[in-house]
Amino acid sequence: MKSTSIRRISAVALALGLVATGCGSDEDGATGEPAATGARPGSDLQADEGSTEVDGPQPRLVVSDADSGRVDVLDLESGENIATFDVQEPSRLTDVGGRYAFATAAASSGEDGRVHVIDVGSWTIDHGDHTHSYVRSPAELGVLSGDDPAHIVAGDGKVAVFFDGEGEADVLDNSGLRNGDVTVTGTVETGGPHHGVVIPVSDHFVTSRPSGEADDSRPSSFELRDGGGEFVQEFTDFCPRMHGQAAFRTYAIAACDDGVFVASVADGQWISEKVGYPPGITAETRPSSFRTQDKLPVVVAPAGPAASNAGILLFDTATRQWSQIATPEPVLSVNLSGDGRNALAVLADRTFRVYDAATGEETGSSSVLAEPFDPSDRSATAPVVVVGGNRAYVADPAAEVVLEIDYRDGARVARTLDVGVAPASMTLAGF
Known part of the structure; x- marks a missing residue:
């Protein structure tokens, strides 16, 4: 179980500098096409502290090593490694908002598992008719610790980090991440340990529930909780051996053995449905x-x-x-x-x-x-x-x-x- 002394974030105080490289577009080195209406530096948005606005996207690739805790950040214009982080164990990377990489490591040597939050230091904001791109030095913002971290789901301006060994998720706010603040703003409980998920959708959380089967840790049903993590309702459609999910603005989906579970809201009313797989699946x-x-x-x-x-x-x-x-x-x-x-x-x-x-x-x-x-x-x-x-x-x-x-x-x-x-x-x- 999580120790109260490490349940919250271990903040990393780092000085953030600027990355001043440009984005090339030669035939064999192009890494994406900057929007033709891209904003000019110093335009109508104020850059985050420690960052600078640039003429167009300057993308970066984050790579984790299968054999160690090494995580590298590569500048995709030059192909050069611009930052290396040690997250202690081989980790799975989850993209959050096209800016952050959450590196999830399983428990080792009897210790809690860890989720390292890395600001990759390059992002683009799309305003529809124009975009703004920013860069800063990559930095590790903090570490979440707990019993068997697993699924990480971003949605509705939040990130839910689920800990299988406890059957609950720690919730972070995107607004806090932008300020380098990775303090847990809430915890959503789900009824017991299992290989589950918490999905932020439309000021609520669609949360899995343990199946109760001793030989299978995957969930079989979902319920709805409000923004404070309080129970709202059960969903009537079951989801045997759930694994795989995606979050959208007003609905969430999850893969089950017998089809896809869909939970959605319209006019304040939440419903669920099941969509079967194609023939032969x-x-x-x-x-x-x-x-x-x-x-x-x-x-x-x-x-x-x-x-x-x-x-x-x-x-x-x-x-x-x-x-x-x-x-x-x-x-x-x-x-x-x-x-x-x-x-x-x-x-x-x-x-x-x-x-x-x-x-x-x-x-x-x-x-x-x-x-x-x-x-x-x-x-x-x-x-x-x-x-x-x-x-x-x-x-x-x-x-x-x-x-x-x-x-x-x-x-x-x-x-x-x-x-x-x-x-x-x-x-x-x-x-």
């Missing part, structure tokens, strides 16, 4: 995680783990419609282009594939991995793909590189970044 080929893109209703997921994979699944959360894309080899990692028009996948046969999300047609392919991946090898670190601007970034742990791919140009490999570690998890910031 079973408990072995269902999604167990979702990838999203900002402001898009479509989510994408592998159709099951690599060992039993059945291609790519796309779910339009607005229309509740599924589509499925068949792939020639098992999918290891999948993502969406920023406009939602393309599904991007790394397959076990070493290839990176681009598919038209509407038709399922393959529009590009290239060889990206140094060697084929064996889905039956559970000890191997699987490749992952993240997307920013007009580029995808594929981690090849075996070769200790990250490949930058122009997915709009036949999946052309534009650049290879030698990161010097086995990249296990990645996030992007600054777009």
Whole structure:
């Protein structure tokens, strides 16, 4: 259980300097297209203390090492490592707001698990007709400690960090993060330890509940709690062996063995519903995680783990419609282009594939991995793909590189970044 002396944040006092690099756009080094209406430095917004406004996005890539607690921040114009953090254990990275990376490490040597909050130091604010981009030096803001940290969900101006061993989530506010303040503003309890989740939506929390099954820690149902964490109502639709979720402005979704659970609010009334999977999708080929893109209703997921994979699944959360894309080899990692028009996948046969999300047609392919991946090898670190601007970034742990791919140009490999570690998890910031 969490010790009261470490339950809250261990703040890290760091002097924040400026990063003065520019963003290039040469053919093989482009990392995204700055908006044509990008703001000029010193325009209508005041920069956060310690940061400076720049002419356009200056994106950064965050990479965690599969074999140590090392987390690197790379400037994507130069490809250079501009900051390294030691988070003590191999960690999974979660992007929050296109600016922060939450590095989650499992418990080790009888100690609590940890979530290190890192300000990557590059972000862009979109005002619709124009954008503002800012940079500062990367910095670790603080550490959350507790029993078996797991799912981290951002939504509704908050971040909920769930601790499986306690069955509760610590909640942070985005406004505090912007000021470098990672104080826990609230705790949401869920009824007992389990591999669960708390999803912030529309001034409420959609929270999982333990199934009560001794041999399975995954939840089977959800309830609603208010902004203070108090119980509001149960949802009538069940979600057996829930794993995988996504948050939107007025609704949340979660993957279950028998379909997708949807909790939504309209005119102050909360309801739930269940949307079945496409024909042929079973408990072995269902999604167990979702990838999203900002402001898009479509989510994408592998159709099951690599060992039993059945291609790519796309779910339009607005229309509740599924589509499925068949792939020639098992999918290891999948993502969406920023406009939602393309599904991007790394397959076990070493290839990176681009598919038209509407038709399922393959529009590009290239060889990206140094060697084929064996889905039956559970000890191997699987490749992952993240997307920013007009580029995808594929981690090849075996070769200790990250490949930058122009997915709009036949999946052309534009650049290879030698990161010097086995990249296990990645996030992007600054777009």
